[in-house]
Amino acid sequence: MKQLYLIAVIAGEHVALPAGLIDSVVKVREAVPVPSVGPFVAGLFALRSRVLTLIDCQYFVTGDAAEVARGQPAVVVVVAGCAYGLLVDAVIDVIDTPVKPGPLRGQLPAGWGAIGTGLLELVDTTYLLIDPEYLVNPAARRAA
Template sequence: MTELLLMCMIAGRRAAISAIRVQSVIEIDEITPIPGSPDFICGLTALRSQALTVVDCALALGLDSAGATPGQRAAVIEVDGHLYALLLDDAYDVGESLGTPVAVPGGFGSGWQNAACGMVETEGGPTLLVDIESLVAGPIAEAA
């Protein structure tokens, strides 16, 4: 079964988001910080008079991040009636999956193990398929 995917780079890895979940791809200019929010939430930005919560995908994966930069691309998605802008290293194409997802192999780290539905073959090679809800939820809490 083929599925249309937004092909992108997240935290230096080739990734894909189900295109049906992506409302648009935008360039982020201004972000207003939200005091007291988790580190992976950069703040809020506006799109056509609607507030978007900006998520730093690298931090949501528990990885290092260079932070948001003016003009950085983001995928606009909706989760439970709320709009989010997922910061991407790059968004470069829409392509098709060439098969069904398989389990994410070891070596990608716990963040990707948690936030990926699996790996899927694309024209560009094996690609991590993003689980949007897990990414928006943020990094796995460390045990006390």
């Protein structure tokens, strides 16, 4: 059975996100900063009469906050019934593949090991499969 994955760029690296959790891909017009939140929250943004939390994916990998540029893409995911925007560098493609993700092998650099759940190895490239649930609630994974 084939699976759909969205290919995006986070901190300059191509990654895969399971399409089943993705609601849409949008461009962020403006993010409003929120005081006293975790450093991975880039702010709030408006989407179709809703206010969504914008998650800075780069922060998990580099430890540095990304600058939110007008028109920057965000992948809207639904986790536990709530929608969140995942701030990414770019959205590349959607792939449909029968390949199942394999386990993580070896030691991944810095924050990649925390956000990755497996490797999607295709004929010409390998993508780190990203866990959107961890990105919106990193404390839950640490507690497990």
